[in-house]
Amino acid sequence: MSITSVTFILFLLVTVILYYLIPGKYRWLVLLASSMFFYMMSGISNGIYILITALSTFGSAIFMQKITDSQKRYFKENKESLTREDKAIIKKKNTSKRKTLLILTLILNFGILCVFKYSHFALEQFNNAISLFGAQPIEDTMKFIIPLGISFYTFQSMGYLADVYWNKIPAEKNFLKLLLFVSFFPQITQGPISSFEQLGKELFEEHKFTYKNYSWGIQRMMWGFFKKMVIADTLSPWVYDVFENYSQYSGITTLIGAFMYSVLIYADFSGYMDIVCGFCEVLGIKLTENFDRPYFSKSIAEYWRRWHISLGVWFKSYIYYPIAVSGWNKKLGKFSQKKLGKTFGKTVPASVALVVVWLTTGLWHGASMAYVAWGGVNGLFIILSLWLEPVYDKCKSKLKIKESATWFRAFQTIRTFILVTFIKVLPEVGTLSEGFGLWKNIFTSRIIPDSWQTLLPFVDNIYDDKSIRTIGVVIFGTLLIFITSMIQRKQPIRQFLGKFPLIVKIAVFVALFFLIVYFGIPASGNAGGFMYAQF
Amino acid sequence: MRNFKRAIAVTLACILCTGIVFTLIAEVYFSNSYYYYQDSETRKNYGGEIDFLICGSSHGLRAFSPEILDKELDCFSYNISGALMTMQGRYTLLKKEIERNPVKTVVVEVSYNALSRNRVKEGAEGDLYILARLDNMAERLGFFFSAMKLSEYDRVLYDTVNRGVQCIEWMTDGRKQVDTTVTKGYNKPQGIYDCTVSAETYEQKFHYTKFSETADEYNISYLNKIINICKEKNVRLIFVVTPISSSYEAEHSNTDIVMATVREIAKNADAEFYDFNLIKGKDQMFPADTAYFDISHLSASGAETFNREFARVITAAENGENTDDLFYSSYVEAQQYYNCIK
Amino acid sequence: MEELLEILEEINPDIDYETATALIDDKMLDSFSIVSLVTEISDAFDIEISPKYLIPENFNSVQAMMKMIETIQDEE
Numbered sequence: 001m002s003i004t005s006v007t008f009i010l011f012l013l014v015t016v017i018l019y020y021l022i023p024g025k026y027r028w029l030v031l032l033a034s035s036m037f038f039y040m041m042s043g044i045s046n047g048i049y050i051l052i053t054a055l056s057t058f059g060s061a062i063f064m065q066k067i068t069d070s071q072k073r074y075f076k077e078n079k080e081s082l083t084r085e086d087k088a089i090i091k092k093k094n095t096s097k098r099k100t101l102l103i104l105t106l107i108l109n110f111g112i113l114c115v116f117k118y119s120h121f122a123l124e125q126f127n128n129a130i131s132l133f134g135a136q137p138i139e140d141t142m143k144f145i146i147p148l149g150i151s152f153y154t155f156q157s158m159g160y161l162a163d164v165y166w167n168k169i170p171a172e173k174n175f176l177k178l179l180l181f182v183s184f185f186p187q188i189t190q191g192p193i194s195s196f197e198q199l200g201k202e203l204f205e206e207h208k209f210t211y212k213n214y215s216w217g218i219q220r221m222m223w224g225f226f227k228k229m230v231i232a233d234t235l236s237p238w239v240y241d242v243f244e245n246y247s248q249y250s251g252i253t254t255l256i257g258a259f260m261y262s263v264l265i266y267a268d269f270s271g272y273m274d275i276v277c278g279f280c281e282v283l284g285i286k287l288t289e290n291f292d293r294p295y296f297s298k299s300i301a302e303y304w305r306r307w308h309i310s311l312g313v314w315f316k317s318y319i320y321y322p323i324a325v326s327g328w329n330k331k332l333g334k335f336s337q338k339k340l341g342k343t344f345g346k347t348v349p350a351s352v353a354l355v356v357v358w359l360t361t362g363l364w365h366g367a368s369m370a371y372v373a374w375g376g377v378n379g380l381f382i383i384l385s386l387w388l389e390p391v392y393d394k395c396k397s398k399l400k401i402k403e404s405a406t407w408f409r410a411f412q413t414i415r416t417f418i419l420v421t422f423i424k425v426l427p428e429v430g431t432l433s434e435g436f437g438l439w440k441n442i443f444t445s446r447i448i449p450d451s452w453q454t455l456l457p458f459v460d461n462i463y464d465d466k467s468i469r470t471i472g473v474v475i476f477g478t479l480l481i482f483i484t485s486m487i488q489r490k491q492p493i494r495q496f497l498g499k500f501p502l503i504v505k506i507a508v509f510v511a512l513f514f515l516i517v518y519f520g521i522p523a524s525g526n527a528g529g530f531m532y533a534q535f
Numbered sequence: 536m537r538n539f540k541r542a543i544a545v546t547l548a549c550i551l552c553t554g555i556v557f558t559l560i561a562e563v564y565f566s567n568s569y570y571y572y573q574d575s576e577t578r579k580n581y582g583g584e585i586d587f588l589i590c591g592s593s594h595g596l597r598a599f600s601p602e603i604l605d606k607e608l609d610c611f612s613y614n615i616s617g618a619l620m621t622m623q624g625r626y627t628l629l630k631k632e633i634e635r636n637p638v639k640t641v642v643v644e645v646s647y648n649a650l651s652r653n654r655v656k657e658g659a660e661g662d663l664y665i666l667a668r669l670d671n672m673a674e675r676l677g678f679f680f681s682a683m684k685l686s687e688y689d690r691v692l693y694d695t696v697n698r699g700v701q702c703i704e705w706m707t708d709g710r711k712q713v714d715t716t717v718t719k720g721y722n723k724p725q726g727i728y729d730c731t732v733s734a735e736t737y738e739q740k741f742h743y744t745k746f747s748e749t750a751d752e753y754n755i756s757y758l759n760k761i762i763n764i765c766k767e768k769n770v771r772l773i774f775v776v777t778p779i780s781s782s783y784e785a786e787h788s789n790t791d792i793v794m795a796t797v798r799e800i801a802k803n804a805d806a807e808f809y810d811f812n813l814i815k816g817k818d819q820m821f822p823a824d825t826a827y828f829d830i831s832h833l834s835a836s837g838a839e840t841f842n843r844e845f846a847r848v849i850t851a852a853e854n855g856e857n858t859d860d861l862f863y864s865s866y867v868e869a870q871q872y873y874n875c876i877k
Numbered sequence: 878m879e880e881l882l883e884i885l886e887e888i889n890p891d892i893d894y895e896t897a898t899a900l901i902d903d904k905m906l907d908s909f910s911i912v913s914l915v916t917e918i919s920d921a922f923d924i925e926i927s928p929k930y931l932i933p934e935n936f937n938s939v940q941a942m943m944k945m946i947e948t949i950q951d952e953e
Contacts, residue, residue: 006688166929211538215545316908321928324912325919333916350912386909465704502545510552518700521693
């Protein structure tokens with residue numbers, strides 16, 4: 001079910017009505033039923049995998065909890081007779097039991113994910129390796145239909161399991177509740193990835209219908225539809241045209257294509273988030289935010305704290321920290337401090353963790369070397385800025401640059417935006433070499449555009465009225481995103497709008513509605529689904 | 536409760552305002568005739584005069600010219616065919632006209648895919664044109680809810696708003712509206728497509744593919760409705776297959792099988808049936824290099840000839856003459872006499 | 878307490894740790910600092926800080942950090 005289709009909107013309407021008709025305690029059952037229905041619509045044969053994940057996660061967590069609970073009970077009952085050493089031995093045994101459960105469940109679920117997502121990639125790399133020895137490559141006859149949302153629900157479930165393992169939260173005793181957490185339909189296709197602590201509270205608490213939630217939720221959804229359909233879906237064929245044909249286009253056209261991609265991916269992804277979060281808001285459920293005006297970041301590290309925030313938080317909590325503070329990494333850190341000096345050596349554990357985080361982040365985004373390289377480039381920038389921080393500080397004090405000066409912050413923001421755009425575009429063009437080719441074309445293309453049509457060749461017949469209007473609405477939309485971002489520095493947009501009389505808000509609604517109909521419906525018919533949908 | 540009441544009130548206000556703006560835009564489109572197919576005014580004004588109706592899809596739209604037929608047959612004809620017209624669309628317009636006119640003859644154009652085309656796969660386009668050919672909002676809403684699928688609602692919304700905006704621009708530019716009073720439903724194509732092929736190509740592609748043989752339930756049911764209302768009104772019912780280019784037809788090995796179903800339906804309806812692809816001397820009457828606008832539609836000159844030949848045949852039939860001799864009995868037979876090589 | 882303050886001063890000397898209550902929320906300590914901090918604390922206090930303790934609440938102020946250290950020591 002496409003999120004921009006009439007059937008989906010009808011589905012949302014029915015869900016909301018049922019949700020508020022049912023008494024508060026049982027409302028989460030409506031959400032479960034809707035999520036199951038939504039998942040069925042993506043193909044019943046695939047439903048088995050999400051059930052396997054839900055069951056294995058549920059079972060594992062329950063067993064872990066049993067071990068923990070029985071240990072607590074045993075220690076309490078035998079407080080007098082147990083020595084410290086006895087306790088330590090029992091603790092160790094139980095920890096290793098729980099660890100085994102954790103590892104087995106992780107292998108099962110990440111295994112399923114890897115088979116679906118990375119089989120082709122793995123075979124490709126294997127073939128590349130054996131061809132070095134002159135062997136014939138193995139034919140790729142694997143045909144998989146990737147289960148809907150597998151990257152998202154696997155990560156979300158394994159996060160829950162880790163939280164139970166670390167005794168951060170108790171295991172959920174009701175399987176249906178856990179199933180809802182795993183399969184909650186607004187976030188299954190593209191996130192946001194939530195922790196059980198966060199999302200569970202929102203899902204299972206009773207929420208009263210309030211006018212504010214309803215009004216703010218609908219407003220947010222309208223804004224999301226506008227960004228997704230009018231801006232993103234319009235830009236999509238243009239951007240992919242540039243990616244396919246950049247070698248025939250001028251440098252400036254290619255550069256425009258790259259910047260359009262930055263706008264496109266933000267409008268598409270954040271638009272989807274707005275629709276999904278807005279809908280949950282109508283239900284009184286608060287989903288975690290995925291974006292915080294990311295293009296206003298002043299460094300790559302900051303960018304990744306403001307873009308796809310929930311993914312970053314997941315990687316931080318479950319990969320970065322565990323690796324960075326692990327025993328072997330501490331030893332490595334001490335060793336590096338001896339060999340490479342204190343300042344540099346201290347950064348080694350964090351750097352090692354970062355390398356792992358970024359290579360896996362790259363791989364998560366796409367099963368190709370281009371994405372791994374992309375992850376590596378991001379990681380490199382972050383690690384470099386970590387190492388060079390003392391150097392930067394010295395330069396800034398020598399040049400007497402004030403960090404808080406407006407011009408300096410603007411410089412940092414623009415520099416970061418340009419850098420982010422170039423990095424982002426690299427794996428999207430196709431292969432890694434095609435990505436580099438695009439970069440090269442921006443700077444070395446000999447073609448000079450001599451008319452509007454050659455400057456913007458991705459627009460069919462630029463002199464046609466509708467084409468001109470479409471370009472206009474994309475520019476208008478981008479400016480609108482920029483302006484609303486500026487307003488958001490001080491307050492939420494809906495609060496800002498709230499100061500105006502109702503008629504103004506209705507006028508905004510009607511205007512957005514017709515812009516979405518006139519520009520968005522034709523665009524979304526051509527461009528197809530969301531960009532993160534194959535995850 | 537207060538929250539809920541407020542939410543309902545504001546929602547209704549939004550829907551109302553949106554509805555008002557939408558109606559304003561849509562009415563500029565529906566109430567005028569900036570598009571060639573918008574002939575509801577013309578048909579209304581001819582109400583009570585029409586005695587000869589032609590009802591078909593795009594093949595009929597390009598083939599039947601009431602101007603010529605009126606002269607040849609001394610009648611007052613109207614062509615309600617339309618591009619991509621669905622069987623439901625045909626029935627809707629036919630029923631309207633047959634009820635407000637003294638119709639004596641109804642010609643139903645059927646082609647190789649009249650029965651097999653699938654409304655769900657083809658989409659809403661044909662029915663969108665019908666919306667603009669109905670008389671008022673009530674009729675339009677009725678047809679909309681009857682013909683459109685849920686997943687097409689957004690397309691209909693877009694199409695209406697898009698055309699509305701276009702008409703608003705045309706109106707402000709002072710563009711002239713289309714006059715359908717003379718053409719009476721016929722849409723004359725501009726240009727000719729040369730449908731001759733090399734001997735090599737003809738041989739290579741001869742019988743290399745098939746038309747779909749499955750008759751779609753939806754088409755059959757509406758065709759039956761058309762037949763029933765014609766029977767009720769006691770009209771002369773004529774099924775006609777308009778000429779398609781021989782080179783295109785020859786690519787298909789099963790046209791006889793496909794047409795057999797249509798013949799059967801016509802027979803059971805006591806209707807006359809004339810397949811002009813089987814007419815003797817077809818490629819002399821409709822030369823492959825000038826008679827066609829594209830591979831399956833007649834050009835202006837092709838249509839001229841066709842109307843005269845058609846008039847000749849149905850007049851002869853009316854006079855009791857045997858018209859079977861004018862036609863071959865099968866496509867297999869007719870193909871032997873095809874002449875469409877360069 | 879003093880040991881902890883020493884460690885913090887080394888990691889980032891510009892912050893007034895006595896009065897700060899939102900070290901993480903106000904982004905005064907970033908994830909790299911946390912990693913160094915955790916390593917130093919686990920060495921200095923001879924404890925193992927499991928990832929479950931790596932939440933903002935435990936690092937927003939010196940008092941919160943001391944509380945966390947004491948909790949872990951009690952557990953062991």
